[in-house]
Amino acid sequence: MASGGEQTTSEYIRHHLQNLVYGQHSDGSWGFAGSAEEAEQMGFWAIHVDTMFWSISLGMVFLWTFIAGAKRATSGVPGGLQNFCEMAVEFVDDTVRGVFGNRQNDLIAPLSLTIVIWVFLMNLMDLVPVDFVPQAFHAMGVPYWKIVPTTDPNVTLGMSVSVFFLVLFYNFRIKGPIGFGKRMVTHPIPHWSMYPFNFVLETVDMLAKPLSHGLRLFGNLYAAEVIFILIAAMLPFYLQWTLSLPWAIFHILVIPLQSFIFMVLTIVYLAQAHETDEHH
């Protein structure tokens, strides 16, 4: 344990899994929460400052990198940055074409590129040793600081719910309200006596999608973070590398895989919303 002997293990773990929350105290004043109980009392109108900071600044990093790559693009011998940007764009383009086909849509490929790079960068923060940044902020007087935005369900569920709204939007736009309603009641069993059953089934299916979509990303990253924190809590600092290094190497597989899966599921859900010519 790097922070000295005054904390117990479970206090250490709980400290590292707590976000920095800004909201209204129970006495009416606004400020940062000093403990987990205070954060809980703030209720709905509280904001996770560390999550917002890291996700927005990583989004900026993504934008700057790709804008710089696009501005310096040449038709001659490409440099490293241009190579990287072209590889990312081509990879996403191939995946979108593979799943979505060649339907007309100007949104889905840029959305997929944003999702895959942004989620990848947010997942990548997991490889920063767990005590580096929280201890640095602790020295500056900030009680809690969590640096991996995707270990906060607010981020992952926020993204998956946004995708869900896009799915609803395209369902209404492509199929029309009547076509969408018809699909909701006729889909698995196209017989009039089964319409209520179909409707319940389709509604559950609809609502389970954003939930599992967001929770999958959150669960993977949260699990990884908890295991890193456990290693840091259990072992003295000179032995930690024996466990955290193999786990980090395994995690190098998980980080791009989960961002890729998040992107593929987004494309699959949006492609389902675009399916019209089905004959049952």
Added chain:
Amino acid sequence: MEQSLIFVAAAFMLGLGAIGSGIGIGVLGSKYLEGVARQPELQGTLQTQLFIVLGLVDAIPIIAVAISLYLIFAV
């Protein structure tokens, strides 16, 4: 008493999650090898699909691991 119940719950979560995903990933891997043995030229495509499904199957046990470890050490 409560602490030992938490241990039992965590053991169930870890064990059952590992059994389910182990069977799933075993079936997945064997089918993948069969597919590649039949049509080696499809290996690239199949590998991508394999990793997608692997990531989907992988999620549940790893979430169970996280929750059970959290229950054991932090609650």
